[in-house]
Amino acid sequence: MSRITVNEAIAQAIAEEMRRDSSVLMFGEGVATKRGELVAEFGAARVRNTPLAEGIIAGTAAGAAASGLRPIVDLLFAPFLCYAMDEIVNSAGKLRYLSGGQFRFPLVVLVQSGAGWAVGAQHNHNLEAWFVHSPGLKVVMPSSAADFKGLLKAAIRDDNPVLFFMDLALGYQSGEVPASEHLVPLGCAATLREGSDVTLVSYAKTVQHCVAAADTLAEQGISAEIIDLRSLKPLDEAAILASVRKTGRIVVVHEASRLCGVGAEVAAFVAEHAFEALRGPVRRLTGPDTPAPSSWPLEQAFVPQADAIVAAARDLVGTREHA
Amino acid sequence: MHHSEPAPSPLVLLETMMLIRAYEETLIGIAAGGNAPGTCTSVGQEAAAVGVVHALAARDRILTNHRSAGHLLARGAEPGRMIAEVLGKRTGYCKGKSGSLHISAAELGVVLTSTIVGGELSLAPGVALARTMTPRDDGIVATFFGDGAACEGVFHESLNLAVVWKLPILYVCENNEWQAFVHRRETMPMAQVRDWAAAHGLVAESVDGNDAEAVHAAAARLVTRIRATGEPAFLETLTYRTRGHFEPDDQSYVDPAELAAWRARDPIELLANRLRAAGRLDDVHLAQIRAHVRSVIDEAVAFANASPYPEPAELFTDVYA
Numbered sequence: 001m002s003r004i005t006v007n008e009a010i011a012q013a014i015a016e017e018m019r020r021d022s023s024v025l026m027f028g029e030g031v032a033t034k035r036g037e038l039v040a041e042f043g044a045a046r047v048r049n050t051p052l053a054e055g056i057i058a059g060t061a062a063g064a065a066a067s068g069l070r071p072i073v074d075l076l077f078a079p080f081l082c083y084a085m086d087e088i089v090n091s092a093g094k095l096r097y098l099s100g101g102q103f104r105f106p107l108v109v110l111v112q113s114g115a116g117w118a119v120g121a122q123h124n125h126n127l128e129a130w131f132v133h134s135p136g137l138k139v140v141m142p143s144s145a146a147d148f149k150g151l152l153k154a155a156i157r158d159d160n161p162v163l164f165f166m167d168l169a170l171g172y173q174s175g176e177v178p179a180s181e182h183l184v185p186l187g188c189a190a191t192l193r194e195g196s197d198v199t200l201v202s203y204a205k206t207v208q209h210c211v212a213a214a215d216t217l218a219e220q221g222i223s224a225e226i227i228d229l230r231s232l233k234p235l236d237e238a239a240i241l242a243s244v245r246k247t248g249r250i251v252v253v254h255e256a257s258r259l260c261g262v263g264a265e266v267a268a269f270v271a272e273h274a275f276e277a278l279r280g281p282v283r284r285l286t287g288p289d290t291p292a293p294s295s296w297p298l299e300q301a302f303v304p305q306a307d308a309i310v311a312a313a314r315d316l317v318g319t320r321e322h323a
Numbered sequence: 324m325h326h327s328e329p330a331p332s333p334l335v336l337l338e339t340m341m342l343i344r345a346y347e348e349t350l351i352g353i354a355a356g357g358n359a360p361g362t363c364t365s366v367g368q369e370a371a372a373v374g375v376v377h378a379l380a381a382r383d384r385i386l387t388n389h390r391s392a393g394h395l396l397a398r399g400a401e402p403g404r405m406i407a408e409v410l411g412k413r414t415g416y417c418k419g420k421s422g423s424l425h426i427s428a429a430e431l432g433v434v435l436t437s438t439i440v441g442g443e444l445s446l447a448p449g450v451a452l453a454r455t456m457t458p459r460d461d462g463i464v465a466t467f468f469g470d471g472a473a474c475e476g477v478f479h480e481s482l483n484l485a486v487v488w489k490l491p492i493l494y495v496c497e498n499n500e501w502q503a504f505v506h507r508r509e510t511m512p513m514a515q516v517r518d519w520a521a522a523h524g525l526v527a528e529s530v531d532g533n534d535a536e537a538v539h540a541a542a543a544r545l546v547t548r549i550r551a552t553g554e555p556a557f558l559e560t561l562t563y564r565t566r567g568h569f570e571p572d573d574q575s576y577v578d579p580a581e582l583a584a585w586r587a588r589d590p591i592e593l594l595a596n597r598l599r600a601a602g603r604l605d606d607v608h609l610a611q612i613r614a615h616v617r618s619v620i621d622e623a624v625a626f627a628n629a630s631p632y633p634e635p636a637e638l639f640t641d642v643y644a
């Protein structure tokens with residue numbers, strides 16, 4: 001194990017995969033400028049700056065992926081995905097199917113998202129659910145340095161387009177990462193803590209809020225199980241079901257807004273498949289349906305915090321138990 | 324060194340145009356019965372397809388759009404598998420999942436067909452980039468699009484990237500004066516897209532898009548240049564959409580005089596008359612070609628009609644690799 005930051009984990013994952021596979025290349029606005037170590041090791045042909053044009057960056061990635069390369073593109077901040085929607089959704093996501101399986105699109109789109117820098121709604125918008133709704137795409141959003149590294153390496157090796165959302169509050173956080181080859185398969189949730197009274201399901205930075213909440217709940221005699229989804233598509237439905245069948249209670253927590261968010265899918269899925277196990281309603285704690293504000297206290301209020309998770313879990317365990 | 328493809332006999336160009344015409348007229352008939360959803364024909368534009376495609380080598384790649392039948396047939400696609408695709412049959416090039424609008428045939432180098440207007444423009448640089456990163460690969464990429472697509476922002480993004488990254492792409496703009504139900508003069512300040520292309524710093528030419536030999540000569544020259552320099556080039560074929568945007572369409576919005584003027588410049592008539600005048604074609608020969616392409620298309624229709632639909636389970640395949 002070594003202790004590295006999330007940003008270091010990302011850099012390691014990219015360098016290791018470029019070393020391993022000469023078809024991996026990376027481009028985007030400022031990629032060659034900011035990743036000089038990659039240019040030095042792999043050359044200017046494989047590490048490129050691009051014009052400021054997200055549509056053609058994503059389209060070029062799709063065309064290159066279908067032609068035998070494995071591009072990684074950095075589109076910087078999630079709202080900029082709006083300029084690249086056609087290329088990601090209509091081309092990378094659909095042209096395999098529409099062609100009857102003639103092409104594959106092994107590409108990774110990196111974007112940052114989330115509260116933490118007070119940059120406002122045109123740099124901070126958690127759009128991951130949009131892409132979950134699009135066939136042919138995969139979506140990941142990790143929470144720890146080890147998962148950033150392992151999931152990014154797996155995403156680069158995956159033969160499908162992967163949207164890799166990076167919660168920007170996590171970039172400078174450190175974590176233990178295995179020193180040896182480390183891959184985390186897409187579609188597998190992690191059970192961060194076992195518990196028996198309530199399941200907390202989350203992803204990205206709010207996983208840490210769940211951990212803090214679980215600590216508080218433990219002091220109060222409530223045993224919380226924590227599931228970090230890590231991948232949103234494919235979604236690890238089995239892990240969610242197994243946990244809720246054990247605890248009978250579930251709180252889903254994410255920073256993206258509630259309507260048609262990942263939490264809505266988790267709640268509906270649990271209601272459809274584990275209704276008999278539920279000892280109370282599914283609860284969701286999410287960001288509000290507002291643009292993300294810049295002002296620091298407003299931005300913090302935007303994000304579901306640990307005390308709200310504690311309150312929701314206590315409410316579920318307490319009031320429902322004796323109702 | 325780089326050598327260009329041998330120039331095809333004008334009779335080959337003629338026969339290919341007549342095959343495309345017979346194919347599309349057959350589909351017009353099928354569409355009139357409601358069985359060929361999304362049929363967009365290139366009637367009157369065949370010279371652009373055959374002229375450019377015959378200037379390419381087998382190792383080159385082609386990207387095309389919703390009006391693709393001519394490009395596919397000129398490349399040697401089997402009409403039976405194309406009609407089967409249009410009818411949603413399992414034997415189609417895309418197992419019936421494309422229908423008329425996005426037929427790709429990777430085995431022919433016709434890749435990533437997109438019916439999002441401009442989609443092919445966004446994908447072409449990546450296809451070309453892959454070629455530049457393969458040692459000793461001098462294959463190029465030809466991408467077909469319309470004057471309407473040139474109004475999409477991605478047209479400019481694509482040309483700009485191809486120029487600054489030096490990508491071997493032949494951009495072929497089929498300027499047929501129509502952008503669905505809107506005339507080109509309502510959407511662009513100039514008559515030719517070439518002016519926009521030239522502003523991006525690539526070699527940009529326009530050619531009479533109804534003259535198959537002229538298109539071929541221009542395309543062959545630019546293909547040779549792209550292979551030698553690795554740099555992109557732009558070719559605009561000035562032509563006209565003589566049928567509606569898709570089938571059926573009564574064209575009530577079209578100026579009859581403009582339509583008549585272009586119909587009088589039919590690319591098949593044009594080449595046939597030239598060959599007649601040169602003593603290389605007579606009515607008997609022409610009738611033979613017509614009968615031949617007719618029988619090819621009749622067989623294709625029979626093949627497509629006899630083909631099965633996909634199994635329901637096919638709904639779920641080919642989503643992920």
Ligand SMILES: Cc1ncc(C[n+]2csc(CCOP(=O)(O)OP(=O)(O)O)c2C)c(N)n1
Pocket residue numbers: 389390438439440468469470471472473497499501502503564
């Ligand atoms: C992004 C997008 N917008 C609109 C359409 C609907 N549409 C299909 S073809 C077409 C006209 C395209 O004109 P042009 O590029 O000149 O090609 P042409 O049809 O004339 O060959 C339109 C508007 C579409 N398919 N995609």
Ligand SMILES: [Mg+2]
Pocket residue numbers: 469470471497498499500501502503
């Ligand atoms: Mg047009």
